[in-house]
Amino acid sequence: MKRFSFPCLFFVVLLSAACSFNTPSVTLVKKQRIYSYNRQGTVTERLAAFVLLEDGDGRNDYKDLTLREDATGLEWSCHRENTVFLQEAAYSKNAQWIGSNKFKYPRRFFPAGQYTLTASDLGGNKTETTFSLQAAPQILTFLPFEFTLENEQWTLHITDSAACASYSLIMLSADLQPLSVYQLQPNGGDRQNGSLEALENRPTDARYIQCFGENTDQSIGFLSTPLPLP
Secondary structure (H helix, E strand, O other), X not given: OOOOOHHHHHHHHHHXXXXXXXXXXXXXXXXEEEEEEOOOOOEEEEEEEEEEEEOOOOHHHEEEEEEEEOOOOOEEXXXXXXXXXXXXXXXXXXXXXXXXXXXXXXXXXXXXXXXXXXXXXXXXXXXXXXXXXXXXOOOOOOOOEEEEEXXXXXXXEEOOOOOOOEEEEEEEOOOOOEEEEEEEOOOOOOEEXXXXXXXXXXXXXXXXXXXXXXXXXXXXXXEOOOEEOO
């Protein structure tokens, strides 16, 4: 008969305790087509896909997220180190938004159709949810607005008033990570401007600013090129 030494048994107990016993669950899913300029000045599309993931083993139990186009089987993997984590006070302490806004389709634009998001935890437990992209991608040459910065003054010039229902300013760090968001109040015109000094609680480590516009149902967003702060 085989016998386990106490250290060996203790190790097995610790290993078992470290495993995940609760399967995570998806409460909500959000997706959005995002259009922006690449380095060559061409409008390109990314897909932002996030799920509200709840896990009884805690937020740190999350491992990775996979996006799959059901029609072709194409997959994109978002590992923990590349995942964006967002918390909302309205949800439980074990719930968080996870995902990415950097999914890119190899043929430039995501086609309409069915997609599946699969989230995995450290114990190998998985949960999945599906969503549809119903509208065909827009073929754009220019964004529907221009955003400029001169000294401490920013200017938003709206060239297509029907494209966006709301606009925000985003402060970014040196590695282009979002730090704070400022919702702009519409003034009924095609031009808004203001001073950087008027932005409350401006992060001291902010190095760039960009403008974000989105349509009424938030299915489409537009991001201007990040501009270095003076």
